[in-house]
Amino acid sequence: MRCTPHRSIAGRLSTVVAATLVALPLAATSVSAQDRAPHEPVVRVSGTGEASVAPDMAIINLTVARNGETAQKALADNNAAMNQVLTALKKAGIADKDLQTSNFSIYPQYQQNEPKDGRVDPPRIIGYEVQNGLTVKIRDLKALGNIIDQSVTLGVNQGGQITFTNDDPSAARSEARKKAVADAMDKALTLTEAAGVKVGKVIDISEGEDRFMPPSPAPRMAMMKAQSDGVAVAAGENTYSIAVTMTFAIEDK
Known part of the structure; x- marks a missing residue:
């Protein structure tokens, strides 16, 4: 009586295995047929x-550079010149949203010492240069020439690159x-x-x-x-x- 459950389980396993073996060729045949299906030319x-x-808009890059014996002096001179440029641009009709500072930097200026008794002292700082860059979008192209000319007159001494583009x-x-x-x-x-x-x-x-x-x-x-x-x-x-x-x-x- 105790052997009957074992024979029942074995019988069920045999049935599952047989069903699996029968199903495998069918699945393989299905995939193979799919692979052989012609592709659409x-x-x-x-x-x-x-x-x-x-173009209906120009973008120009303007830079004000000023030198001074001290960083404070160079910065003060640069700020004064840049404020004049900004005031003139706004009077020319440039909106605040079209004015953006693109670069600001302070560089020490060095003087190389002459060799003395076979020895060269390290370079010493003799002043500073402050650069303040400004990116300007000009939507009235007829005013572009005058704006560049006026900016240079007021103190812009570097830059001037112009890119013509379209707003939309x-x-x-x-x-x-x-x-x-x-x-x-x-x-x-x-x-x-x-x-x-x-x-x-x-x-x-x-x-x-x-x-x-x-x-x-x-x-x-x-x-x-x-x-x-x-x-x-x-x-x-x-x-x-x-x-x-x-x-x-x-x-x-």
């Missing part, structure tokens, strides 16, 4: 599009995207026609590189100069470039 192409637009380039980027998609579709049509098939539905589309190209000298570049004798500047055009990758299904003709 596709054509994958890339396209690029560009859109150019005149979304419209130009949208146009560039449309051109990139059109370019990719044109390539897909050319490839499929050459292969004797036709383009099907869009399977996948992704955006790649988004580039901003600042203006460079070109025949279209327009010279802008303030009505006074301000600095002459050239705005040119900003170019926005978009790249896309598209995958299309291929259908028989």
